[in-house]
Amino acid sequence: MGKFVNNVDEFFKFCEENEVKFVDFRFTDMKGFWHSISYNIKIVEPDQFKNGIPMDASSMDGWQPIDKSDMLMMPDVETAFLDPFTADPTAVVFSDIFDIYKGELYEKCPRSIAKKAMKYLKDSGLGDEAYFGAENEFFIFDNVKIVDSTNCAMYEIDTEEGEWNDDTNFSSGYNSGHRPRKKGGYLMTQPIDTATDLRAEMMQVLEQVGLDVMLGHHEVAQGQNEIGVKFGNLVEMADNVQKLKYVIKMVAQLNGKTATFMPKPLYGDNGNGMHVHQSIWKDGKNLFYGEGNYANLSDFARWYIGGVLSHARSVAAFTNASTNSYKRLIPGFEAPSILTYSSQNRSASVRIPYGAGEKSVRAEFRFPDSTSNPYLAFAAMLMAGLDGVKNKIEPAGPMDENLFKLTLDEIRERGIEQFPHTLRGSLEALIRDRAYLKDIMSDDFIQAYQHMKFKTQVWPYEARPTPYEFKMNFSC
Incomplete structure (x- = not known):
């Protein structure tokens, strides 16, 4: 639209x-x-x-x-x-x-930084357009309770789809028993999918605010959903992510529900990602296309992937910007943390979608999530990718096996890097590895960003005991 x-x-x-x-x-x-x-x-x-x-x-x-x-x-x-x-x-x-x-x-304005990244691409001569397509997963809950005080910390979230409601006496006096179960919700239909009409309303309102909506469906986890919108250039897609999050949360609110893009609200079930599809174009041609190569990837595309993966530990400070982000990035929940690429394989950090032709070949980066600022996340990935192209950085892989089955020893033996395990780790990596960002992010901005994240996320999180720590350590 x-x-x-x-x-x-x-x-x-x-x-x-x-x-x-x-x-x-x-x-x-x-x-x-x-x-x-x-x-x-x-x-x-x-x-x-x-x-x-x-x-x-x-x-x-x-x-x-x-x-x-x-x-x-x-x-x-x-x-x-x-x-x-x-x-x-x-x-x-x-x-x-x-x-x-x-x-x-302003050097600390995220949208202005994203515009600088687009200008850098054009001035570099490497390309004249960067297309991004984001897939933002989200949960719809019926009720949320949060306590964070000196002597008490707890949260409780509820959705009628949760299997913990199997024996609940609802006010209506009726319990249908139809639920997706843990990890069982992918592409489910009614009555197991309770959000069909709500998603349809969200999709129609998204069209009203100018997004081209392609699809909507139930995702893997209980209460989890996704609505797919058309790609755009870097700044346009970041704008659209802001619109999408606003619309989804507001439509849920007006229907007596609450929506969240939090990466890991449910222990033991899949979390919310923001998979980001990317390609670079020049003179109307997709520079990611290389006919006859592995997954039709050009050298340009492979080096771009290599750049993002080689800088991924510092890129993570922008793409996975919360302490909760790293609870999603553990094996077994379709959230990749092994820094390699593959065709069709969703266990790799970068997936090349199946059957892509000249105009549609792209790289899907699967580790980002929606706690990121989309302007900063997209800009950081672009700059890392372009650094890979300039320096012809080869990525690890391709690896077409199920990487979730590899042990840590096997990952190390193959020399494959892993994503950082904590937000602290990614922020510390950003201190060591930030030269690739110097043309769009000043030292003052990066220092302010790091300090803000430590102050609002890392230090408060590390200072608080959790119920699980009481469970493990109270009787020691």
């Missing part, structure tokens, strides 16, 4: 035709969260799209000190769409952050 407007004049005509009352200017912080300022349409002027809108950057974690807090939101008018959830007609416009002190796009 794409854009609704192409320029400022069309934007105001769009607002008039849709009787817009408010304009919601939104930007993304380093964590990947959306923030917004809503303006009455009466005072929105064309010059604001050129000159920017004031905002306080000191209130964003890791951004500006309070004595240099003034920044500008620079609206990208071509991203405008109607918010389907507000009571009064509201137009949403994505914005970049502009640094008034340096007179340039």
Whole structure:
């Protein structure tokens, strides 16, 4: 479906035709969260799209000190769409952050970093377009309880699909008994799949906000789902991930449910990934295509994969950006942590989809998840891949066997690297391995990002005892 407007004049005509009352200017912080300022349409002027809108950057974690807090939101008018959830007609416009002190796009603005990555690709001469396609898995739950206090820590989540509800007396007095069971939900239909109509509503609302929706289905775990949308260029796809997460969470909320993209909310069942398909094009040709080679991969594609895998331990700081991310990346749950590639094989970190022709050959990176900031995750993978092309880095593999069956000794014997096991590990790897990012991420940004992640994720997580630790250690 794409854009609704192409320029400022069309934007105001769009607002008039849709009787817009408010304009919601939104930007993304380093964590990947959306923030917004809503303006009455009466005072929105064309010059604001050129000159920017004031905002306080000191209130964003890791951004500006309070004595240099003034920044500008620079609206990208071509991203405008109607918010389907507000009571009064509201137009949403994505914005970049502009640094008034340096007179340039802000070095800590994720969307601006993604734009720098696209510019780097073009300036390098290696390609002129990077296409990304994200598959964001999510859970739909009926209820969530969380306690995090000095003397108590607990969570409890519930879905009517959970096998723990087999003997529950529901208020309706009826328990159907139809449930997907642990690891049993993939492509299930009603009555086992309880989210058919809810997904259909999500898919239709996603179309309303400009995404081309291709499919929806139940995923492997209890309460787990996926909705597939069409690929786009790097920035466009990152924008679409933000839209998709917003729509899915809001539609669930309005239906008395709650949706989460958290990687591993259920112990012992599959987790949520964000598989990311990638290819680089130049002069209208797919540079990943190499007829007759393994899986029709070109040398360019193989080196690109080699670059991402060789830098994967530091790339993980952006693609797997939470402590919970690494609970998903353990053997046995279709979440790969062995840094190799393969055709069709979902146990490898990089899969080459079956039957891809000249236009559709691509690499599917299977380790990322939706706790990542999509702008930073996509940009980091692109820069790592291009570093692989420039230096002709060969990836380990291909390996077409079930890698989940390999022991740690067998993995080491074959000289295959593994993904980091913790967020701390990936952040420490980023300290050692970040030269490939220097053209789009400043040292100041990387230091601020690392500090923010340690402060909000690593240190609080490491400081807290868990119920399992009590179970194992209380009687010692």
